Amino acid sequence: MKVTDGVYAYPWTNMMENNCNTYVLQGEGLILIDPGLNKYVPNILDAMKQDGLNPDEISLIINTHSHPDHLDGNAYFIDTDVKMTMHEEEEKFLEKIGKEFFSMFGLTDPRYRVDFFCNEGDLQENGISLKVVLTPGHSPGSVCLYWPAKETLISGDVVFSGSIGRTDFPGGSGPILKQSIEKISALEPAYLLPGHNELVEGKEEIKKNFDFIKRAFFSYL
Numbered sequence: 001m002k003v004t005d006g007v008y009a010y011p012w013t014n015m016m017e018n019n020c021n022t023y024v025l026q027g028e029g030l031i032l033i034d035p036g037l038n039k040y041v042p043n044i045l046d047a048m049k050q051d052g053l054n055p056d057e058i059s060l061i062i063n064t065h066s067h068p069d070h071l072d073g074n075a076y077f078i079d080t081d082v083k084m085t086m087h088e089e090e091e092k093f094l095e096k097i098g099k100e101f102f103s104m105f106g107l108t109d110p111r112y113r114v115d116f117f118c119n120e121g122d123l124q125e126n127g128i129s130l131k132v133v134l135t136p137g138h139s140p141g142s143v144c145l146y147w148p149a150k151e152t153l154i155s156g157d158v159v160f161s162g163s164i165g166r167t168d169f170p171g172g173s174g175p176i177l178k179q180s181i182e183k184i185s186a187l188e189p190a191y192l193l194p195g196h197n198e199l200v201e202g203k204e205e206i207k208k209n210f211d212f213i214k215r216a217f218f219s220y221l
């Protein structure tokens with residue numbers, strides 16, 4: 001579904017399974033963010049076509065982090081020339097510890113490439129200028145993606161509508177997540193697109209959401 005010009009969301013609505021929300025950014029080509037579980041990628045591509053997007057125009061997959069419910073679907077594109085990226089710290093984590101998550105999920109080892117690192121700073125693709133913000137705490141190399149031209153923040157599993165990412169997985173840290181949340185709340189987006197559950201739209205609503213999160217969770221982190 002279209003969120004705003006150039007921004008499309010494919011939210012996961014089935015509570016019985018832990019897939020993630022996938023997002024597509026449209027410029028001169030498409031960027032796919034967090035493809036989710038491999039077995040559901042065809043559903044996303046179908047939904048994109050319904051929205052008038054051509055999946056053949058995907059040139060880059062950005063992984064906000066390496067947890068299986070976000071990363072597994074990279075496998076679908078492994079034999080294509082679609083580029084794949086994640087933060088340098090996240091790839092290190094995935095290689096050392098993160099792969100164990102895949103067997104815990106009943107999945108085989110992840111199939112992915114890292115064509116370049118998605119480190120903090122500017123990322124340009126298809127005429128789209130994104131700011132990559134390093135936001136560890138849920139996972140050591142988690143990133144959020146901010147598209148200033150669209151005031152759109154893709155927050156991975158850092159914050160959700162009314163909630164925050166878990167910090168009890170290996171490589172997680174409550175105090176570090178708190179700093180990451182402070183960092184992204186300063187961006188004042190108009191669209192907050194989290195890795196799970198509902199989207200949050202409107203600057204006021206998003207500010208309220210950050211205020212709620214700080215009140216409800218910060219004393220425990």
Ligand SMILES: [Zn+2]
Nearest residue numbers: 065067138157
């Ligand atoms: Zn996660």
